[in-house]
Amino acid sequence: MAFQALADPTRLRIVELLRAGEQPVNDLVERVAVHQSGVSRHLRVLQGAGFVQMRPDGPRRLYSLRPEPFRELDHWLTAYRSLWERRLDRFEEVLARKTKARRARKEKA
Amino acid sequence: MPREERIVLSRTYEADVEDVWDLWTTKEGLESWWGPEGFRVTVHSVDLKPQGVMRYAMHAVAPQTIAFMKQHGLPTTTESRVTFTEVVPRRRLAYLHLADFVPGVAPYDVAHQIDLAVHGATVQLTLTIDRMHDEEWTKRAVMGWEMELGFLGKVLAGEKVK
Numbered sequence: 001m002a003f004q005a006l007a008d009p010t011r012l013r014i015v016e017l018l019r020a021g022e023q024p025v026n027d028l029v030e031r032v033a034v035h036q037s038g039v040s041r042h043l044r045v046l047q048g049a050g051f052v053q054m055r056p057d058g059p060r061r062l063y064s065l066r067p068e069p070f071r072e073l074d075h076w077l078t079a080y081r082s083l084w085e086r087r088l089d090r091f092e093e094v095l096a097r098k099t100k101a102r103r104a105r106k107e108k109a
Numbered sequence: 110m111p112r113e114e115r116i117v118l119s120r121t122y123e124a125d126v127e128d129v130w131d132l133w134t135t136k137e138g139l140e141s142w143w144g145p146e147g148f149r150v151t152v153h154s155v156d157l158k159p160q161g162v163m164r165y166a167m168h169a170v171a172p173q174t175i176a177f178m179k180q181h182g183l184p185t186t187t188e189s190r191v192t193f194t195e196v197v198p199r200r201r202l203a204y205l206h207l208a209d210f211v212p213g214v215a216p217y218d219v220a221h222q223i224d225l226a227v228h229g230a231t232v233q234l235t236l237t238i239d240r241m242h243d244e245e246w247t248k249r250a251v252m253g254w255e256m257e258l259g260f261l262g263k264v265l266a267g268e269k270v271k
Contacts, residue, residue, distance in 0.1 A: 008182060081116050083145070084236065088120055090142040095132060099124045 005049035010034055011042045015051060015065065022055070022064035116238040126225055126232045130199045133223060139165070147174030157196055163204075164190045191221075200225055 005011060013032055017023065029039045043063055046052040055062045122129065132138035136152040144150035144167055153164040169175045169185040178185045195203035205218040220239040225232055 080238065081118070084116065084118055084238065086146070087142070088118060088234075088236070090146075091132060092120065092122065094138075094142045095122055095124050095128060098128045098132070099122075102125055102128060 005045050005051060008042070008045075010038070011046055014039070014042055014046065018052060018063060018065045022062050024057075024060045024062055026060075028063065116236075118236045118238075119233065121228075121231050121233045123231050126199045126227050129225060129232050129234065130202075133202055139163075147171035157193060159193055159196060161193045161196075162190055163193070164188070192218075194220070195222070 010032060014028055017028060017031055025036070025039060025043070028043075029036045032039055034042075043052060043054070047054060050066060050068065052063050053066050055064070132142065134155065134157050136155055139152050139155075140150050143152075143165070147169060148167045149170045151166045151168065153166065155161075155163045157163075165188075167187045167189060169178050175185050189206075191204040191206045193202070193204045195201055201222065201224050203220065203222040205220055220237075222237045222239075224235045224237070226235075227233075
């Protein structure tokens, strides 16, 4: 999953708007207040990253969210677990230093 | 969608429970290990009691971390906070981590609980992270989480590619 696709405020705003349902590009342009070419570029990035899909309807292009990325909760769990594993590794190192210092103080006393 | 969304991590240390507790609950202790690699953490305040708040800032310090944040339009310093929900000295610490820095995403809480058990000369630490089960909450929060973890994951991955 290309998370950085969501790190752009305009793209995040587009995703937010699409949570209300499928929408034509023109409506998005109006609500995001960004020029049409900008919105189209952002939509291409989002589409490439798998967040949105497009369906032609006559002359209109309708965009909607793809549910898959938002269902990938296991991914969240895995990522957050590994973040905490690494954090606890650092914790362990610092604690070992602290324990050593405590023992040294005890031996002195 | 409702299902178990809980992470449980358990570790055992040969250490004094007092030291373990201090590292989780004091400014000096937290600053020594809390921040992700590439970041330094400054703890502004710790009000260690139920409903008390710990405020801290995460600063990108490693050059490649700073470059990553700038490249993705993210601030190099992020203010954050946790709210303690349970404080039993040397036994249990519970807090909600409020993630309120994701643009366009309403603030949301994740529950963390740290249980300490002393067995002879060792301390067993069990960390339980609960993302809560409310479906509405999940919908609202999942994107924020993925973004937060996504960029942290990328930062951490970037660290390896030195």
